Amino acid sequence: MQAALTLDLAPIARADRWRPAELAFWLIPVAAYFIFPDNLVLLTQIAITALFCLSLDLILGYAGIVSLGHAAFFGLGAYAAGLLAAHGYGDPLFGLVAAAIVTAVLGYVTSFLVLRGADLTRLMVTLGVAMMLYEVANKLTSITGGVDGLQGMEVLPVLGQFEFDLYGKTAYWYAIAVLFVLFCVARKLVHSPFGLSLKGIRLNVGRMPAIGAPVNARLSAVYTIGAAYAGIAGALLAQTTQFVALDVLSFNRSAELLLILVLGGSGSLYGALLGTIVFMSAHHLLSDLNPQYWQFWLGALLVVIVLFARDGVMGGLRRLGAALGRNK
Amino acid sequence: MTVIFDGIASGMLLFLISVGLSVTLGLMNFVNLAHGAFAMLGGYVCVTLLNRAGVPFLATLPIAALATALVGVVLERTLYRRLYAASHLDQVLFSIGLVFMSIAGAHYFFGAQQQPMVLPEFLQGQINLPGLDIGVYRLFLIVLSLAIAYGLNRLVRGTRFGAQLRASVDNPRAARGVGINVERIFTLTFALGTALAGLGGALGVEMLGLDPSFPVKYIVYFLIVVAVGGSGNIMGSLVASLILGVVDVAGKYYVPQIGAFVIYAVMVVMLIFRPQGLFGRRAAR
Numbered sequence: 307m308q309a310a311l312t313l314d315l316a317p318i319a320r321a322d323r324w325r326p327a328e329l330a331f332w333l334i335p336v337a338a339y340f341i342f343p344d345n346l347v348l349l350t351q352i353a354i355t356a357l358f359c360l361s362l363d364l365i366l367g368y369a370g371i372v373s374l375g376h377a378a379f380f381g382l383g384a385y386a387a388g389l390l391a392a393h394g395y396g397d398p399l400f401g402l403v404a405a406a407i408v409t410a411v412l413g414y415v416t417s418f419l420v421l422r423g424a425d426l427t428r429l430m431v432t433l434g435v436a437m438m439l440y441e442v443a444n445k446l447t448s449i450t451g452g453v454d455g456l457q458g459m460e461v462l463p464v465l466g467q468f469e470f471d472l473y474g475k476t477a478y479w480y481a482i483a484v485l486f487v488l489f490c491v492a493r494k495l496v497h498s499p500f501g502l503s504l505k506g507i508r509l510n511v512g513r514m515p516a517i518g519a520p521v522n523a524r525l526s527a528v529y530t531i532g533a534a535y536a537g538i539a540g541a542l543l544a545q546t547t548q549f550v551a552l553d554v555l556s557f558n559r560s561a562e563l564l565l566i567l568v569l570g571g572s573g574s575l576y577g578a579l580l581g582t583i584v585f586m587s588a589h590h591l592l593s594d595l596n597p598q599y600w601q602f603w604l605g606a607l608l609v610v611i612v613l614f615a616r617d618g619v620m621g622g623l624r625r626l627g628a629a630l631g632r633n634k
Numbered sequence: 635m636t637v638i639f640d641g642i643a644s645g646m647l648l649f650l651i652s653v654g655l656s657v658t659l660g661l662m663n664f665v666n667l668a669h670g671a672f673a674m675l676g677g678y679v680c681v682t683l684l685n686r687a688g689v690p691f692l693a694t695l696p697i698a699a700l701a702t703a704l705v706g707v708v709l710e711r712t713l714y715r716r717l718y719a720a721s722h723l724d725q726v727l728f729s730i731g732l733v734f735m736s737i738a739g740a741h742y743f744f745g746a747q748q749q750p751m752v753l754p755e756f757l758q759g760q761i762n763l764p765g766l767d768i769g770v771y772r773l774f775l776i777v778l779s780l781a782i783a784y785g786l787n788r789l790v791r792g793t794r795f796g797a798q799l800r801a802s803v804d805n806p807r808a809a810r811g812v813g814i815n816v817e818r819i820f821t822l823t824f825a826l827g828t829a830l831a832g833l834g835g836a837l838g839v840e841m842l843g844l845d846p847s848f849p850v851k852y853i854v855y856f857l858i859v860v861a862v863g864g865s866g867n868i869m870g871s872l873v874a875s876l877i878l879g880v881v882d883v884a885g886k887y888y889v890p891q892i893g894a895f896v897i898y899a900v901m902v903v904m905l906i907f908r909p910q911g912l913f914g915r916r917a918a919r
Contacts, residue, residue, distance in 0.1 A: 372723050419906055426665060426722055427905050430861045434902040437854060441895040557850065561730050568727055602742075605734030612728040613716060 322497040331576065334583075335482045346474040348590055353481040354542045356582040359566050360485075360492055360575060361535030366564075367572035368496055369528045370508030371420060374429045374560055375436030376536055378416075379409045381555030382439060383537025385450060388550040391459040398464050398480065398545050405541035406534040413533020417526035433557070440555040456550035470546070477546035484542060488535060492575055495531070504528055565608055571620030580620060637887050638880060643772035645879020646779035647841055649872050651834030651852075652859035653786065656871040657827040659860050661790075661803050662820060664714065665722050668729040669831055669856055670849030671736035676702045676832025677844040678740065681749045691754045695836050702832025703825040710824040715817070733849045740846035749844040771840060778837070779872075782830070787868050799823055858901045 338349055358380055365371045383405035390401050419431050443450045450456055463469040468476045495501050503519045514521050544550045553559065570581020593600040655669040676698040683689040683697060709732075717725055753771055761768040790796040801809040802816045810816050835848075842852065855878070862874040878897060885896040 366723075372726075374726070419902065422906055427861070429665070429722070429726065430857060431902055431905050433854065433857070434898045434905070438895055438898040438902070441898065445895070557854070564727060565730070599738065601734050602738030605731040605736075605738065608727055608731030608734065609713070612720070612724050612731065613713070 322494075328576070331579075332486065339478065346478045348586070350474055350478045350481045350546050351543075352582055352586045353478070353485045354539050354546070355563075355566070355586060356579045357481075357485045357488060357542065358536055358539035359563060359570070359578040359582050360489065361532045361539060362563055362567050363572055363575060363578040364492060364496075364535065365529055365532035366567065367574065367577070368501060368508065369504045369525055371525060371529060372428050373420075373432040374557075374564070375432035375434070376532075376563055377555050377557070377559040378432070378436035378439045379413060379533040379536035380540040380543075380559065381436075381443065382412055383409045383540030384544040384550045384554045385443065385456065385540075386537065387541030388456045388459055388544040389449070391461050391545065391548075392456060394460070396460045396462040398461055401461075401545060402484065402538050402541050405537045409537025409540075410530050410534040413530040414526065416533075417529040420529060421522055421525055433560075436555060436557065436560060440552070440557075443552055443555055450550075450552075453552050455552060456544075459544065459548045459550075461545050461548055470548075474546070481542050481546060484538065488538065489575065489579075492535070496575065500524070500527075565604070568611055569607070574620045577620035580623075637884055639768060640772065641880030641883035642876060643769070643775050643879070644841065644883055645876040646776045647834065647838050648855055648859055648879055649875035650775075650779050650782065650837060651831060652856040652875060653783070653868060653871050654827040654830030654834065655856050656860050656868065657786075657830065658824060661799060662718070662823055662827075663803065664718065665725040666714075666729050666827075667726055667853055667857075668732035668736065668849070669827075670851075670853040671733050672702050672706060672828045672831035673835030673838065673852075674736065674740060674844065674846075674848040675705060676835030677839045677848065678744060678749070679832070680836035681751055681839060681844060684752075685750065695833060698836035699829040699833040702835070703829035706828025706831075707821060707825045710821055714824065715820070718820070733853070736849060737846045740848075744846070746846060749839065751839045751844070753840060775837060783868060783872050790868060795819075795822075855897075858897065862901060862904050 335349075335353070339346070342349060358376075361379070362373065362376050365373060365376075386405040386408045387401035390396070390404055395401070395404075416431075416435050419435070420428050423431065444452055446452070447454075461470055464476060464480050468480070470476050496504075503514065503524055506517075506519065507514050507521055507524060511521060540554060543554065566581045566585045567578055568581075569585055570579070571577030589600065592603065651669075651673050654672070655666065658664050658666045658669070679698040679701045680691075680694040683694045684691060689697070713728075717728055720728075761770065761773070790799065798809070798814050798819050801812075802814055802819045806816050835844075838844075842848070859871055859874045859878055862878070878900075881900060882897050889896075
């Protein structure tokens with residue numbers, strides 16, 4: 307009894323501390339700005355997709371909720387921010403907050419539907435919700451512009467200071483800043499008792515209620531948070547491109563996101579970021595050569611990952627680190 | 635009346651394609667999103683034979699089914715079988731990978747355009763009854779689907795093979811223990827599922843069209859049928875396809891403004907109240 311009370315929590319507390327490698331990682335976006343000044347639009351896209359991927363990582367990688375319709379929240383966030391900006395409320399941060407609130411509400415409501423079933427039912431329900439939103443956005447042409455996309459957005463300067471310029475400098479720093487802040491929040495979250503209880507639920511859902519963790523409440527909370535993150539990512543996309551295409555809600559976007567997360571390694575925040583960087587760079591380089599070949603190799607890559615390298619880039623790095631550690 | 639009839643015909647077509655998925659997903663418990671890719675393969679085989687080699691339409695159907703089954707068996711022996719024990723998520727990712735590859739392959743060999751298809755004389759035209767126009771091809775689809783539904787149900791419920799299959803799915807270890815060759819049963823079943831997909835794909839070219847985006851465009855429909863009907867349940871799939879076909883056609887006909895919204899809504903509501911499907915039983919695994 308005494309032993310249990312004086313359980314050593316130090317390793318868990320240590321995991322929360324920032325390591326040098328992580329600090330080095332966050333120098334990459336700064337370096338990228340100076341190395342690729344002509345590709346800022348692509349870099350901004352990477353930052354936004356990384357945030358989107360982070361949101362899926364929270365619900366899939368940590369809590370183990372499979373979703374084939376995460377684009378629903380991304381798209382809803384994009385339309386929320388887009389519509390606000392198109393109707394005269396163009397302050398970017400206000401748009402982000404509004405998008406986060408709207409998507410969090412949808413996430414909270416749908417979380418109850420998602421939690422009802424097992425894996426397969428969850429896949430179908432998330433897919434169904436996303437497809438319904440897609441159809442709604444497609445048909446409400448008077449509000450969303452339908453297949454033509456939402457136009458006429460007027461986004462004001464960030465904090466009233468930094469105007470969105472033609473070269474995408476402001477857009478880039480804005481996206482990176484939002485990504486960094488939300489990443490820190492997510493990092494705090496997964497190392498908190500709440501995050502640990504999510505891991506516990508993923509690993510053994512039968513045991514968690516026995517030690518007093520309300521499983522459904524926790525899952526629905528993290529689903530809501532994931533939804534809000536995705537909504538913010540969508541809002542960022544809308545604000546930086548000043549345009550919302552119907553494609554933000556498409557099935558392809560959800561499927562591609564799953565792929566990115568698995569490529570990077572789910573269940574690790576840096577896996578989500580690394581996966582996005584690798585995927586988007588490869589996409590940019592290869593699809594210039596031939597779009598069809600790109601899709602073929604994408605599929606082949608996915609098959610190989612599932613069969614042979616289930617833990618993605620992060621797993622590879624970890625093994626590499628372990629191998630190096632042995633050699634020393 | 636014509637709307638209902640068309641709905642039934644399109645439901646029957648859905649049934650033909652998705653019953654194959656019901657077999658792999660429901661009986662073998664493998665989430666095979668690449669099912670649409672097999673259907674597409676069947677469609678391309680049929681169209682190619684018909685247009686380039688001049689094979690009669692009715693003869694292309696069994697060839698399409700066989701060719702697809704062959705590809706299915708090869709893939710099953712090399713790739714799928716490694717993932718039977720994997721999580722649903724892995725299976726989903728794996729089969730999405732196959733879908734991407736198949737789309738790229740179809741682009742490469744056939745191009746992005748819709749494939750033309752001319753039905754033989756005796757399947758064209760309409761029968762006009764008072765208040766009801768019956769397309770001959772649609773009637774042909776309905777009759778064929780009913781025959782297949784009956785045959786499959788007999789196969790799974792009434793034959794030795796069916797009994798072995800159900801045993802292998804419910805408890806592979808015990809099935810192996812009583813001398814059933816589980817691997818062979820699974821390979822055969824997978825072949826059956828893909829053959830049905832190929833056949834459905836070949837029959838569906840006329841109504842659904844055929845281009846490289848086929849696997850993604852229709853996979854949602856197939857999944858809905860299986861999810862709503864209760865996976866592994868052939869009669870359930872039949873009923874679900876009929877409901878889906880009629881609701882879809884009627885919805886598009888009477889209230890085109892909301893389009894496909896209705897079927898997704900129906901599916902989500904269904905799954906909330908009966909997560910195991912209309913006629914499903916709880917997964918035994």
